[in-house]
Amino acid sequence: MIKLTFPFNEDKIRALKVGDEVLISGVVFTGRDAVHKYLHDGGQLPPEVKLRDGILYHCGPVVMKQDDGSWKATAAGPTTSIREEPYQAQIIKDFGIRGVIGKGGMGDKTLAACKEFGCVYLHAIGGAAQVLADCIKKVRNVYFYEKFGAPEAIWEFEVQDFPAVVTIDAHGNSLHKEVFAMSQAELAKRL
Amino acid sequence: MSELQNSLLELIRRTSAEIPDDVNQSIIASLEQEKKGTIAESALKIINQNIQLAKRKSQPICQDTGSILFYVDCPVGFDQILFEETAKEAVKLATKKGYLRQNSVDSLTGKNDGTNVGPGAPAFHFQQHRSPEVSVRLVLKGGGCENVGAQYSLPNEKLQANRDLDGCRKVILDAVLQAQGKGCGPGILGVCIGGDRATGYEMSKTQFLRLIPDRNPNPELDKLEQDILKTANELGIGPMGFGGKTTLLGVKICAANRLPASYFVSISYMCWAYRRQGVTLDADGKIGKWLY
Incomplete structure (x- = not known):
């Protein structure tokens, strides 16, 4: 288990390889379908959303307002990342993101961007909304809440020891491609 | 709140937070089969931990609380309209309480009004039978x-x-x-x-x-x-x-x-977060027994 702590600079990220299990601590921002399309269409981020050397989490959480006015993430697992494949490479390049947390893996464009710009894809356990919400120690802020609705908003989370697996590294390797090729070959033997 | 609404609210809460026993047993069995020290084993350990945590905290197993699918077996003469109206209110309340995520989007405007109720949502499947029993099964199926x-x-x-x-x-x-x-x-x-x-x-x-x-x-x-x-x-x-x-x-x-x-x-x-529960209801709408 490798501890990956903010700031997520390029050296730390390039040292990771496919199959590494990591525990992430620090600030992460959520962003999913609406945010990716918005940025792709030239939308601007509020200055407080600092993605450079940061981590973007594909997540649409359940977040409840507490009596004191603060927010609490009560369920917060990853959403399927492949829907962001048309946009992700450009966003990695433009915003200097070092890590993308999601599930299900991403395609060749993202794989190439990870290699070129020094970024990794961090696979969280899909459906594990409670274990992962427990790792969110604080909801620091929310952006675009009204515009996109709660699941699609940008949430700024402070996480501690958030578990994930590196499935695309910054060296051009993808666990998804490996497992797909292997399972396809196994299936061919059984048809 | 009517007895029926109360029962349906509890059905939603339990479906969202608790994996049925048959699924839980199956996940535990597969955890034992995976090779020790692999990421497959780690994944199943987290899944297993998540199932227990969700139940203990009465919180959604997965944040995507899914399409809400009601399957109702009912006798001839059962008031389906009243059932639908009551179930929609229960869904709205369950969403306010955080048992369900604000999960239903207007496909034309992109707006999410935060209620989980709209055209086609939730979905109802009624089937009449000759028995006087009313049973309601609920499946929450993620995207x-x-x-x-x-x-x-x-x-x-x-x-x-x-x-x-x-x-x-x-x-x-x-x-x-x-x-x-x-x-x-x-x-x-x-x-x-x-x-x-x-x-x-x-x-x-x-x-x-x-x-x-x-x-x-x-x-x-x-x-x-x-x-x-x-x-x-x-x-x-x-x-x-x-x-x-x-x-x-x-x-x-x-x-x-x-x-x-x-x-x-x-x-x-x-998905493994297989949210499926069911209840029988008595004439007042109270829960008789749990079906899974």
């Missing part, structure tokens, strides 16, 4: 697994799948291959052979009302279910597509008549 559902029209030349059970086997296994990683495995398949495009998918989802260890009373379908389960688990896809032994927990297949011109195989995929 990740819904997106990897697939419908094949046979023959399929690319997969060399003809209009027979071997052709069905080929397309079902192709769906498992294509779903890898995306559908939050280990998964459960609900399949319908035949029907039209709409009834095929609809009936494939009713297969999720079956228990994981049950066996199909039709020997041919039973054989196909067991074969696909075994074969899929030999492919090495594993939990979350990380590689490993557990790709599927169960396969459930039904058949419906088709037109001579059509031969559809409709495959619905359910």
Whole structure:
């Protein structure tokens, strides 16, 4: 288990390889379908959303307002990342993101961007909304809440020891491609 | 709040927060089978931990609380309109309480009004029977697994799948291959052979009302279910597509008549976060017994 702590600079990220299990601590921002399309269409981020050397989490959480006015993430697992494949490479390049947390893996464009710009894809356990919400120690802020609705908003989370697996590294390797090729070959033997 | 609304609220809470026992047992068994020290084992450990934590905290197992599918068996004369109205109120309340995420979006405007109620949402499937009993089953099906559902029209030349059970086997296994990683495995398949495009998918989802260890009373379908389960688990896809032994927990297949011109195989995929519960209701709408 490798501890990956903010700031997520390029050296730390390039040292990771496919199959590494990591525990992430620090600030992460959520962003999913609406945010990716918005940025792709030239939308601007509020200055407080600092993605450079940061981590973007594909997540649409359940977040409840507490009596004191603060927010609490009560369920917060990853959403399927492949829907962001048309946009992700450009966003990695433009915003200097070092890590993308999601599930299900991403395609060749993202794989190439990870290699070129020094970024990794961090696979969280899909459906594990409670274990992962427990790792969110604080909801620091929310952006675009009204515009996109709660699941699609940008949430700024402070996480501690958030578990994930590196499935695309910054060296051009993808666990998804490996497992797909292997399972396809196994299936061919059984048809 | 009416007794019925109260009962439906509790049904929603429990469905969202507690995995049914048959699914839980199946996940524990697969955890024991995975090789120690692998990421497949780590994934199943987190899944198992998540199941326990969600139950203890009475919080959603997965943040995607899914499409809300009610299956109601009721006697002749049962007031379906009142049931729908009451269930919609229960859904709104469950959303306010955080048992359900604000999860329903207007497809034209993109607006999410935060209620989970709108055209087609939640979905109701009523079936009348001669018994006086009312039973309500609820399935919450997340979008990740819904997106990897697939419908094949046979023959399929690319997969060399003809209009027979071997052709069905080929397309079902192709769906498992294509779903890898995306559908939050280990998964459960609900399949319908035949029907039209709409009834095929609809009936494939009713297969999720079956228990994981049950066996199909039709020997041919039973054989196909067991074969696909075994074969899929030999492919090495594993939990979350990380590689490993557990790709599927169960396969459930039904058949419906088709037109001579059509031969559809409709495959619905359910993620490990298999949220399915059910209750019987007495005449006042109070919960009699839990069905899973």
